[in-house]
Amino acid sequence: MAxxxxxxxxxxxxxxxxxxxxxxxxxxxxxxxxxVMEMSHxxxxxxxxxxxxxxxxxxxxxxxxxxxxxxMQGGATAENAIVPMNxxxxxxxxxxxxxxxxxxxxxxxxxxxxxGDVHVAASSGSETELDGKTQKPWTWVPPVETWKxxxxxxxxxxxxxxxxxxVEIADWPTAGQLGVDDVPLVVDASSHFLSRHLDVSRTGMVxxxxxxxxxxxxxxxxxxRRDMIGHALPICPSAFDYANVAPEHSRFNTPPTxxxxxxxxxxxxxxxxxxxxxxxxxxxxxxxxxxxxxxNSGFYRNPVHAPARSxxxxxxxxADESLNDAFLKGxxxxxxxxxxxxxxxxxxxxxIYNAVPLEAVQAxxxxxxxxxxxxx
Ligand code: PMP
Numbered sequence: 001m002a003x004x005x006x007x008x009x010x011x012x013x014x015x016x017x018x019x020x021x022x023x024x025x026x027x028x029x030x031x032x033x034x035x036v037m038e039m040s041h042x043x044x045x046x047x048x049x050x051x052x053x054x055x056x057x058x059x060x061x062x063x064x065x066x067x068x069x070x071x072m073q074g075g076a077t078a079e080n081a082i083v084p085m086n087x088x089x090x091x092x093x094x095x096x097x098x099x100x101x102x103x104x105x106x107x108x109x110x111x112x113x114x115x116g117d118v119h120v121a122a123s124s125g126s127e128t129e130l131d132g133k134t135q136k137p138w139t140w141v142p143p144v145e146t147w148k149x150x151x152x153x154x155x156x157x158x159x160x161x162x163x164x165x166x167v168e169i170a171d172w173p174t175a176g177q178l179g180v181d182d183v184p185l186v187v188d189a190s191s192h193f194l195s196r197h198l199d200v201s202r203t204g205m206v207x208x209x210x211x212x213x214x215x216x217x218x219x220x221x222x223x224x225r226r227d228m229i230g231h232a233l234p235i236c237p238s239a240f241d242y243a244n245v246a247p248e249h250s251r252f253n254t255p256p257t258x259x260x261x262x263x264x265x266x267x268x269x270x271x272x273x274x275x276x277x278x279x280x281x282x283x284x285x286x287x288x289x290x291x292x293x294x295x296n297s298g299f300y301r302n303p304v305h306a307p308a309r310s311x312x313x314x315x316x317x318x319a320d321e322s323l324n325d326a327f328l329k330g331x332x333x334x335x336x337x338x339x340x341x342x343x344x345x346x347x348x349x350x351x352i353y354n355a356v357p358l359e360a361v362q363a364x365x366x367x368x369x370x371x372x373x374x375x376x
Contacts (some may be wrong), residue, residue: 066225098120100124105158124167165345214267300317
C-alpha cells in the first residue's frame with residue numbers, strides 16, 4: 001500500500017492512525033457485534049460515541065457550558081442559510097453585517113441576503129496599497145478599525161480562513177474594538193478549525209465543515225453561545241433550528257453517525273498529540289518552512305499580504321505559468337497530490353492541514369527546489 005502526500009483543500013488528509021483504527025473497528029465496534037454504521041442513533045453505543053465526541057471537542061476548544069456544541073448536516077454552505085434563519089431575528093430588526101475577504105465570505109453574504117437586511121461591514125474586494133506594495137483583491141484583510149458594524153445588527157459574520165485565497169484572520173476582534181456592544185461574532189472557521197488557538201469566547205458562534213481538520217465530509221460542527229439559540233424565523237426547517245438540535249445533543253433527527261464517529265476519533269488523536277497547542281506548533285513549523293522557501297525564491301510567489309497569510313492553505317504561482325502543467329505532472333510522479341490551485345485563481349495551492357505531517361511539507365519543498373533547479 002502506498003499512501004500519497006495529500007495536499008487537498010478538502011475533503012483532505014485524515015490522520016493515518018484514525019483510518020487504521022476505523023478499519024479495525026469496521027465490522028464490530030468494541031464488541032457490540034455491529035459496525036458504527038449499523039447502530040441506532042438512539043442506542044447506548046452511539047450515544048456514547050456522540051457524547052464523547054462532544055466532550056472531547058469541548059476540551060480541545062476550551063469552551064464553557066455557556067456554549068452548545070452541535071453536529072449538524074449540510075456543510076458550511078447550508079450553514080450560510082441556517083445562520084441567518086436562526087439568528088437574524090434575534091434583535092427584531094432582521095439585520096446582519098458581513099465582512100468580505102474572499103470567495104467563501106462572499107457566498108455567505110449572498111445567501112444571507114435572502115433572509116434579511118444584510119450589509120457589508122468591510123471588504124477586501126479591491127486593490128489597496130499596503131506596506132508600500134499593491135495588494136490585489138482578496139489578498140488582504142481590512143483592518144478591524146475600518147469595519148463598519150451597525151448597532152442594530154443581529155450578528156457580524158466573517159470567514160476566518162479563506163480556503164481559496166489563503167487569507168486568515170486569527171486574532172478575532174473584541175466588542176470593544178468593534179465599538180458595538182451586542183453584535184456577536186459569527187465565524188466560518190471551516191478550514192482552520194482546531195489548527196491553532198481560536199478564542200471562541202469572543203464569539204456568539206463558530207461553525208466549520210469537518211472535512212479539513214475535524215473529520216470526514218458530512219458533519220458540520222457548530223459551537224454556539226446558548227443565549228443565541230431560540231430566535232429562529234418561522235421558515236427555518238425544524239432539523240436546522242438550533243433550539244431543536246441543542247437539547248437533543250445533535251440527535252433531534254438521525255445525525256451523520258459514521259462521520260461523527262470518525263470526527264470523534266480525530267478529536268482523540270489531537271488530544272493524544274498534545275491538543276490544539278501541539279497542532280499549532282506543528283502548523284507554525286510547516287507553514288514557516290513553505291512560506292520561507294516561497295519568499296526566498298524568484299521562481300515561485302505567494303500573493304497574500306504577509307500578516308494575512310493562512311497557515312493552512314498556501315496558494316502560490318510560478319513566475320512562468322507555462323510550466324504549471326509540468327509542475328503538477330512532476331509532483332504527481334513524486335507522490336505529491338492535489339496541488340492544483342482552485343480554478344478561479346489558478347496556480348497551485350498546498351493545503352497543509354493537521355493531518356499533513358512536516359515530512360510532507362519537506363517533501364514538497366524538496367520537489368519545488370528540484371523543479372526550480374531544472375526549469376529556473
Ligand atoms: N467555507 C469555507 C471556508 C470552505 O472552505 C468551504 C468548503 N471548502 C465552505 C465554506 C463550503 O463548505 P461545504 O462545501 O462543506 O458546504
